Amino acid sequence: MTESIDTLLEGCRRGRPAAQRGLYERLGSQLMGVCLRYCPSREEAEDALQLTFVKIFTRLDQFRHQGPFEAWARRIAVTTSLNLWHQHQQRGLHLDADQAHDVPAPGGTPFDQLSAEDLIRQLNALPPGYRTVLNLYAIEGYSHAEIGELLGISEGTSKSQLSRARRLLEGRLHQQAHISHCHD
Structure with missing residues (x-):
């Protein structure tokens, strides 16, 4: 029980x-x-x-x-x-690639075509500040004001780092998709 x-x-x-x-x-x-x-x-x-x-x-x-x-x-x-x-x-x-199974898999996103290990590798390649803000905002659901308070940065810096993290990650994913497509 x-x-x-x-x-x-x-x-x-x-x-x-x-x-x-x-x-x-x-x-x-x-x-x-x-x-x-x-x-x-x-x-x-x-x-x-x-x-x-x-x-x-x-x-x-x-x-x-x-x-x-x-x-x-x-x-x-x-x-x-x-x-x-x-x-x-x-x-x-x-995160180590062998710990990828501990991270909840995102659903209905462009990440669906990546293995968990590939996704972890791409996230690990982000600068630590970007990665932390991305985790806090996209995974944990914190607001930019809360992230700023937690990390000791301004709300604007949090927004900027999230935007840069997304652009960087998107560019890398498109590049990886292009490379994978060329090898098929």
Whole structure:
């Protein structure tokens, strides 16, 4: 029998290990996917995931039920991962091609003709700032104002980086499609 999120949260508030384990099992893989998009390695994503759950368990009193708990937890995962990314910024931000299965596949887009590995490779080739803004906006659903606050940049810079990331990615995808078409 699967417990509801509210039941698990109540158990976590009371410090019950079984409820904490249940919440981890319920949200762990989803939040790991978030962490992988922002951390430069799987190991750091795992660290970010652990820190995320520590924050979730110690800040449950801050959850105000103003939306789904999962969205609140996801926001903690994003900010925790970004904080780790800032600490290791000189190494850049990337996903390994063998981690592509952890990233949700986009539907109904020009990316449909790419394998997950090709898509990850194209995303990894973007400059880190562009890639981060693209992830936050297109995947996480943050507004440009929120992205600016998270990254310490202006809203205009966020919009500009997203636009440049899209143009760069589109150009590379068209070039790859042209090369693939010429080899067929």
